[in-house]
Amino acid sequence: MLQQTDRLALAVPNADEAAAGLNSIFDSIVVDDTIDTDANARRVTLQWGHDQLELFEPKGPGPVADFVEGRKIGLFAGGFALDNPAAVAARIEQVGIKVTQQGDRFVVYPEDLRGTGLILSPTAKREERVGLMDRIWQITYTVADLDENVAFYSDLFGVEDNLTNLYTSAEWGYHAAITWFEAKKGAPLDSLEYLDPHQHEKAAGRFLKKTDGRGGIYMSTVHTPDLEEIKARVEATGGGWEGAPKGSLGFIHPRRTYGLLLGVTYFDSIDARRPTPEEPDAWGNH
Numbered sequence: 001m002l003q004q005t006d007r008l009a010l011a012v013p014n015a016d017e018a019a020a021g022l023n024s025i026f027d028s029i030v031v032d033d034t035i036d037t038d039a040n041a042r043r044v045t046l047q048w049g050h051d052q053l054e055l056f057e058p059k060g061p062g063p064v065a066d067f068v069e070g071r072k073i074g075l076f077a078g079g080f081a082l083d084n085p086a087a088v089a090a091r092i093e094q095v096g097i098k099v100t101q102q103g104d105r106f107v108v109y110p111e112d113l114r115g116t117g118l119i120l121s122p123t124a125k126r127e128e129r130v131g132l133m134d135r136i137w138q139i140t141y142t143v144a145d146l147d148e149n150v151a152f153y154s155d156l157f158g159v160e161d162n163l164t165n166l167y168t169s170a171e172w173g174y175h176a177a178i179t180w181f182e183a184k185k186g187a188p189l190d191s192l193e194y195l196d197p198h199q200h201e202k203a204a205g206r207f208l209k210k211t212d213g214r215g216g217i218y219m220s221t222v223h224t225p226d227l228e229e230i231k232a233r234v235e236a237t238g239g240g241w242e243g244a245p246k247g248s249l250g251f252i253h254p255r256r257t258y259g260l261l262l263g264v265t266y267f268d269s270i271d272a273r274r275p276t277p278e279e280p281d282a283w284g285n286h
Contacts, residue, residue: 001088001157001158001181002081002088002157002181002190003082004123004126005051005078005080005135005191006052006079006081006136007051007052007078007119007121008051008053008077008078008079008220008260009055009056009075009077009078009079009117009119010055010056010074010259010260011041011058011068011076012055012057013068013073014057015043015055016044018044018055019044019046021257022046022053023046023131024233024237025233025234025237025256026048026131026132026230028047028048028049028053028133029046029047029130029131030046031045031047031052032044035059036102038100038102038107039056040058040059040061041062041064041065042057042059043056044057048133049130049131049133049134049135049136049222050129050133050135051135051136052079054077054119055258063110067110067111067117073258074217075217075218075220075259076110077110077118077217078117078118078119078139078217078220079118079119079120079121081120081121081124082121082122082123083122085104085106085120085122088157088158089101089120091158092108097113098112104121104122105119105120106119114149114215115214115215115216115217116141116216132224132226132230133222133226134222134224134226134267135188135222135223136220136222137188137189137222137223138190138191138192139192139193139217139220140194140195140218140219140221141153141193141195141216142194142195142196142207142211143194143195143196143208143215144214144215145196146177146194149196150177153179154179162179162180163180163276163277163280164177164178164179164180165180165280165284172204173200173201173202173204174195174196174199174204176194176196177193177194178192178275178283179191179192179193180275183274183275183277186271189271189274195218204218219260219262219263220260220261220262221264221265222262222264223265223266223267223270224264224266225267228247230250230252231243234256239253239256240252240253240255241253248269249264251263251264252264
């Protein structure tokens, strides 16, 4: 089963430009720069808080070039760490989905998995925090059928027994579900979120339409104690920050983060809402 959300991967036309722009906001740093021959792309890795952000720049025909051509830029893959990634990779292959092994990690490209790229890595001690980011706590998929996709991914990833809460956002026009990797107060917040838009003129609905109804990775959310500093940097260098009430959650527009719609929040504000077996309705009560 999945244990941590540990990385995001963006497909970008120019990795140097994207790295410089992201580092200027988050104080992240480049820790690797290599050629990914399977993807036929340059892969630049940023240490981004305790986690990593990978930038894929296409070098020729391949899955990254296909993604950039179809969507221009954006979230190419979400990454998860677990004790036995090979077991989940085998589970995925058993249902006919192509998996590419790269040493001790396993990759599924977006065109092979409902538009959602996937990177599975072995669990390891998380790196020391670098910059203003802390941790990725959620990866969000936009889907056309909520119940079917929650069942599909839960079985695929081996999290079918995890606590999943359902909710509806009237403001943003979708029905949704969150599957928590650990439903316990104070534990890491790692989770998967699914959005099924019912108002297609709003953002998630427009994203689903852009993918011809297939869906894909819509956004990710991180937590950090330095939300206010990140907000100040975004607003001082061209804008693109939209805040929620009480200042405990904000969103950075994808034009500032190279196709990544990013939610930024505090750990405590989400932990207070986290459902548990004892309080399964906690999310909706806040």
